Amino acid sequence: MFTDRVRLQLQAGKGGNGVIAWRREKYIPKGGPCGGNGGPGGSVVLTADAQVPSLDHYRNQRILRAENGGQGGSNDRNGRRGRNLVLKVPLGTLLKDSETGEVIFDFVEHGQTYLICEGGRGGIGNNFFKTPTNRAPNKCTPGKYGEVKSVELELKLIADVGFVGFPNAGKSTLLTQLARVRVKVAPYPFTTLHPNLGCLRTEKNERVIFADIPGIISGAHLNRGLGLAFLRHIERTKVLVFVVDGSGMEGRDPLEDLAVLRKEIEAYQPSLLQKPSIVVWNKADLGQELPEVEGYSVSISALTGDGVERFLTQVLNLLEETTQETDAQAV
Ligand SMILES: Nc1nc2c(ncn2[C@@H]2O[C@H](COP(=O)(O)OP(=O)(O)O)[C@@H](O)[C@H]2O)c(=O)[nH]1
Ligand SMILES: [Mg+2]
Incomplete structure (x- = not known):
């Protein structure tokens, strides 16, 4: 970090x-x-x-x-x-x-x-x-x-949690929504530091920084689009969140989008895929049967806020596990 x-x-x-x-x-x-x-x-x-x-x-x-x-x-x-x-x-x-x-x-x-x-x-x-x-x-x-x-x-200032996704997948909307949800188990005050960066405090008064990492496009590892600068950012995050438009609108296939995202990251540095991650199927309000994938996944609507609380709980749990593992390794 x-x-x-x-x-x-x-x-x-x-x-x-x-x-x-x-x-x-x-x-x-x-x-x-x-x-x-x-x-x-x-x-x-x-x-x-x-x-x-x-x-x-x-x-x-x-x-x-x-x-x-x-x-x-x-x-x-x-x-x-x-x-x-x-x-x-x-x-x-x-x-x-x-x-x-x-x-x-x-x-x-x-x-x-x-x-x-x-x-x-x-x-x-x-x-x-x-x-x-x-x-x-x-x-x-x-x-x-x-x-x-x-x-x-x-x-x-480096993000603990990085949102990775194609343009228009809903990353910015999700970041904004995080500032609005009030989690029932504990109030997590969320501050927007920057349009692409938000900060949340846990019950233990620890700071968790979320970053909406600007959109990936196919070929990022070849330095197309935002390319390498983008990929360098995710190197430093602890948890990756793949934000995927799960609605299948605009003729996209969510599973394929996810595969492309992973491939881009892998092509840049395979070890990045070892990072703990969560797949977010966004735009659930538009309806769509969502595919099963390995590991954590959650279906949300960043627009209406449905499922965002569940997502947050998952992220915080995952982050805590990751931190404990890192601490254990350090000892
Ligand atoms: N119906 C619906 N639209 C969404 C949802 N999340 C984002 N959008 C819309 O998708 C478009 C792109 O969202 P944005 O957050 O800017 O995507 P980003 O490029 O990944 O940051 C915007 O018009 C949003 O209003 C959602 O859950 N449901
Ligand atoms: Mg955006």
């Missing part, structure tokens, strides 16, 4: 110091304290931005700092607030604590924001220590340091 990771040390800004100052005006003796407060340091904030394609921007960075707060001034002037450091990250970025490896935040939607390091508070100037009994305090406090964290950003 494709991962792209960077390690960064993030530092919020230090708060500005408070100061001691005295009013000195002509003809006003004993003007009193007038030292202002320091401004707060800037915080470090991460925000998901759909326009950012990768973490490349951070590749050569190690330490990133937000601005410090300004020192207080005389005449009760407060110091300037340090500017926040806003780091834009691509959708699909996991923010992890680099010491514990724990996931702190998972950016899946455009605009999601997470404050990782809070800026230090500004110090207090002597004007604020003034009391009825102490009219001339000779005291101020320094600004506090901002938070510092070592983090790891990991981009994980």
Whole structure:
């Protein structure tokens, strides 16, 4: 699986110091304290931005700092607030604590924001220590340091589940429908990240990414149509879903379509056919006796939503089995 990771040390800004100052005006003796407060340091904030394609921007960075707060001034002037450091990250970025490896935040939607390091508070100037009994305090406090964290950003956007099928088989419709179905056993919130990409959360709060891989045409392995770029995408998915128009409309034969899809994939790399897969006979609403095939298959209507819930349950089960096997192999 494709991962792209960077390690960064993030530092919020230090708060500005408070100061001691005295009013000195002509003809006003004993003007009193007038030292202002320091401004707060800037915080470090991460925000998901759909326009950012990768973490490349951070590749050569190690330490990133937000601005410090300004020192207080005389005449009760407060110091300037340090500017926040806003780091834009691509959708699909996991923010992890680099010491514990724990996931702190998972950016899946455009605009999601997470404050990782809070800026230090500004110090207090002597004007604020003034009391009825102490009219001339000779005291101020320094600004506090901002938070510092070592983090790891990991981009994980490669689909777990890839839809493979001829143009017009209904892949896009199915992806859209997934966002609508509410599975009874558990609510799986589904977010559309991109027209061809959707993200679903399981009960365990794991992320499953579905991709509608642009249409295959016969000869893809010879680089016709979208060709090789397309086939490369499916190399990285864990589960393949063959979406086939099962209605037999337009004079197509569903079994033959499935055979061609498999042949294309096999011609490119035979091992891809070893991936766990599900055959989806789509357009069930148009009616058609569907052929029996080996392995998992399910008949659905992506248009009406019939059978989509069953399909989802199958995919998630298959994915879980696959993950367990992979984990077992890794041990
Ligand atoms: N009757 C019917 N039409 C469908 C179904 N799923 C998709 N379609 C239609 O088939 C056409 C192609 O669907 P689309 O999702 O764009 O196919 P894609 O090229 O595989 O992404 C569209 O006009 C859809 O409305 C279905 O289950 N039943
Ligand atoms: Mg489409």
